[in-house]
Every structure is written in structure tokens, then in C-alpha cells.
Amino acid sequence: MRLSGETSSEDEEEKETQVNPHICPSSLNVDHEMVVGYALTSKKKKSFLQPKLEGLARNKGILFVAIDLSRPLADQGPFNVVLHKITGKEWFKIIEDYQRKHPEVAVVDPPDAIEHLLDRQSMLQDVADLNMHDCYGTVAVPKQLVIREDSQSIPCEVAEAGLSLPLVAKPLVVDGSPKSHELFLAYDQYSLVELEPPMVLQEFVNHGGVLFKVYIIGDFIKVVRRFSLPNISRRELSKVTGVFPFPRVSSAASSAEDADLDPGVAELPPTPLLERLAKELRHRLGLQLFNIDLIREQVNRDKYYVIDINYFPGYGKLPDYEHMFTNFLLSASKSKGRAGTMGSKFQLYMQY
Numbered sequence: 001m002r003l004s005g006e007t008s009s010e011d012e013e014e015k016e017t018q019v020n021p022h023i024c025p026s027s028l029n030v031d032h033e034m035v036v037g038y039a040l041t042s043k044k045k046k047s048f049l050q051p052k053l054e055g056l057a058r059n060k061g062i063l064f065v066a067i068d069l070s071r072p073l074a075d076q077g078p079f080n081v082v083l084h085k086i087t088g089k090e091w092f093k094i095i096e097d098y099q100r101k102h103p104e105v106a107v108v109d110p111p112d113a114i115e116h117l118l119d120r121q122s123m124l125q126d127v128a129d130l131n132m133h134d135c136y137g138t139v140a141v142p143k144q145l146v147i148r149e150d151s152q153s154i155p156c157e158v159a160e161a162g163l164s165l166p167l168v169a170k171p172l173v174v175d176g177s178p179k180s181h182e183l184f185l186a187y188d189q190y191s192l193v194e195l196e197p198p199m200v201l202q203e204f205v206n207h208g209g210v211l212f213k214v215y216i217i218g219d220f221i222k223v224v225r226r227f228s229l230p231n232i233s234r235r236e237l238s239k240v241t242g243v244f245p246f247p248r249v250s251s252a253a254s255s256a257e258d259a260d261l262d263p264g265v266a267e268l269p270p271t272p273l274l275e276r277l278a279k280e281l282r283h284r285l286g287l288q289l290f291n292i293d294l295i296r297e298q299v300n301r302d303k304y305y306v307i308d309i310n311y312f313p314g315y316g317k318l319p320d321y322e323h324m325f326t327n328f329l330l331s332a333s334k335s336k337g338r339a340g341t342m343g344s345k346f347q348l349y350m351q352y
């Protein structure tokens with residue numbers, strides 16, 4: 001279905017996407033199949049809700065409407081789908097209450113499932129439990145240790161846990177703040193006392209300097225290559241001491257898609273492995289929108305490690321995300337509608 005009065009002219013299409021997002025959808029004179037309420041930070045809105053996405057969505061009968069955080073959610077809508085990426089207990093409670101009162105709405109995703117990804121220890125727990133050994137490769141988590149307080153005890157704890165150097169030190173909590181992405185490389189365990197807990201210490205894995213970002217949008221999977229930290233040789237390790245901050249090496253600006261890479265490094269992970277990993281994690285995490293940072297061990301090329309999982313990542317930089325996302329929204333809304341008559345327990349299973 002289309003918005004009424006729609007024409008094929010690009011200019012008009014552009015104008016129509018500018019519909020005031022604060023207008024109550026029921027008051028709009030439009031013929032839309034579904035309304036998607038969204039609560040996103042201005043940064044996320046800018047990177048995700050691009051005119052091309054809004055235009056394509058409108059052609060498929062999907063209208064995006066901004067949720068006004070200063071007004072009760074119950075007074076807004078009606079929505080078929082609610083998309084959100086706002087952290088904080090207050091918002092999580094609002095969205096949970098809303099889902100209880102409106103089981104017919106597909107809330108993407110449930111706050112308790114998102115919360116699981118806000119801590120770098122619980123984030124990787126489900127991968128550790130996966131037991132993926134015979135699927136064109138093995139998928140694991142690098143050995144890691146959580147330090148909650150008292151940095152003086154770190155050298156002992158690292159030795160007791162049997163962690164091998166070098167280590168990557170990552171803030172335990174991931175809340176979208178720049179601080180939660182301030183990571184360090186540690187060449188010796190004694191220098192770790194300089195760092196500020198709470199943090200995770202994770203074994204560094206040589207992986208040829210390229211990382212795979214595996215994007216999941218419901219049933220859709222898309223993988224891209226990004227540059228990452230280069231290998232660290234034994235020689236370098238024996239000569240260097242200290243902890244060193246490093247910048248966001250695998251951001252969108254570090255795409256390795258067009259780089260002239262060694263074929264052994266560039267080769268994408270096997271599709272069956274990615275499909276199984278994505279399916280298992282969707283099910284175990286109870287999430288539809290996330291990405292996985294995956295690296296392949298340099299020496300043992302059928303060994304993969306998940307090092308990071310991000311909720312509602314930067315889809316806007318993914319080629320063709322508009323098609324995948326709009327199709328996902330249509331199916332999320334439909335499966336919720338179908339399952340709505342079958343009781344809420346069943347709805348969850350219907351989505352996987």
C-alpha cells in the first residue's frame with residue numbers, strides 16, 4: 001500500500017518523507033499498512049533513518065513516527081512496531097510496561113535482552129555456551145577475565161587464570177559513551193595496575209588485521225570486512241612492556257571491502273557457519289537487531305572468535321540495508337499479528 005497522493009517524482013518523494021514525525025499517525029490522511037514508532041538518540045536517528053530508508057518504507061506502506069520522550073508512551077501511537085535504542089533503567093521500564101499493555105505491538109527488542117549486551121562479560125556468555133565445533137569451523141570466545149575492583153591484584157589474577165599475553169583491556173560496561181570504547185593493549189601483566197576497573201581482560205588473538213562484522217536484521221545476515229589490529233609477533237611481545245590505548249580501529253571509516261588483501265585473510269567465513277551462529281544467537285539472546293565482531297585465528301584458520309556483540313549497530317553504513325530493514329519490519333509486524341491470537345508465549349517462538 002502507498003501513502004495517498006503519492007507520485008513517482010523524486011522531488012515529491014523527498015517532500016513526503018519530511019512529514020512532521022511528531023504528528024499523531026492516526027490523524028494523518030494516509031493509507032499505510034503499518035506505523036513504526038522509534039525512540040533513538042539524535043546520532044542514531046541521523047545514521048539510521050536516512051531519506052532513502054524513509055522513502056522506500058513509505059512505498060511499502062510503512063510510516064516512521066518519532067516517539068516523544070517528554071510525553072507518556074501510552075498516549076502515542078497506535079504503533080505496529082516500536083524500535084528503540086535508548087539506554088537507562090527509566091526507559092527500559094517504560095517500554096516493558098508498554099509491551100505488557102500492548103502485547104500486539106512488536107517491540108524490537110525486549111529491554112532485558114538488550115541489557116545482556118551492555119556488559120562485556122554477559123554479552124559473550126551465550127557464545128561460550130554454543131558448543132559450535134563441527135560447522136565448517138569452531139566458534140569460541142577468547143579467554144577472558146573480569147576485574148571488578150582493586151587493580152593491584154591484577155597481575156596475580158591474570159597469572160592464576162592462566163591468561164596469555166598480550167591482552168586487550170575493555171571497559172566492562174558498554175553504554176554508548178566514548179569511554180566505554182576506550183580500549184588498551186597490554187604487553188605485560190604488571191602494567192595492568194595502571195588501568196581502571198571494572199574491565200574485561202581478553203587474550204589478544206592474531207587474526208591478520210581484518211575483522212568480519214556480521215550484521216543481523218531478523219532473518220537477514222550480511223557480512224562486511226573491516227580493518228582491525230595487526231598481528232603481534234612473539235618478538236614484539238618480548239621487547240615491549242606497558243599498556244597502550246588504541247583508537248576505534250574497526251569503525252565504518254576502516255572498511256576493508258575494497259582493499260588488496262591476502263586472499264587467506266580476505267576470505268569470508270563459511271556461509272553455513274555464519275547462518276548457524278546468527279540463528280543460535282538470535283534465539284539465545286532473544287534479539288533481532290545486532291551485529292557480531294568475528295575474527296579468524298591466523299594460524300588455525302578454521303577457528304573463529306566472537307569478540308564483541310553490538311545492539312542495533314550502524315546499519316546505515318551497510319549497502320542495501322533499506323531493503324533488508326523494511327522487509328524485516330513487515331515480517332515482524334505480521335508474525336506478531338498472527339501470533340497475537342495464539343498467546344504471548346508462542347509469539348516469541350514464531351519470530352525465530
Ligand SMILES: O=P(O)(O)O[C@H]1[C@H](O)[C@@H](OP(=O)(O)O)[C@H](OP(=O)(O)O)[C@@H](OP(=O)(O)O)[C@H]1O
Nearest residue numbers: 044047176250251252308310312313314315317
Ligand atoms: O562497538 P562497535 O563494534 O564499534 O559498534 C559500533 C556501535 O554499534 C555504534 O552504535 P552506537 O553508537 O549506537 O553504539 C555504531 O555507530 P552508529 O550508530 O553511528 O552507526 C558503529 O557503527 P560504525 O561507525 O559503522 O562502525 C558500530 O561500529
Ligand SMILES: Nc1ncnc2c1ncn2[C@@H]1O[C@H](COP(=O)(O)OP(=O)(O)O)[C@@H](O)[C@H]1O
Nearest residue numbers: 142168181202203204205228229250293307308
Ligand atoms: N581479543 C581480541 N583479539 C584481537 N583484536 C581484538 C580483540 N578484542 C578486540 N580487538 C580489536 O579491538 C577492536 C575493538 O574491540 P571491541 O571488543 O570490538 O570493542 P568495541 O565495542 O569498542 O568495538 C576490535 O574491532 C578489534 O580490532
Ligand SMILES: [Mg+2]
Nearest residue numbers: 250293308309
Ligand atoms: Mg566492536
Ligand SMILES: [Mg+2]
Nearest residue numbers: 174308309310
Ligand atoms: Mg561494541
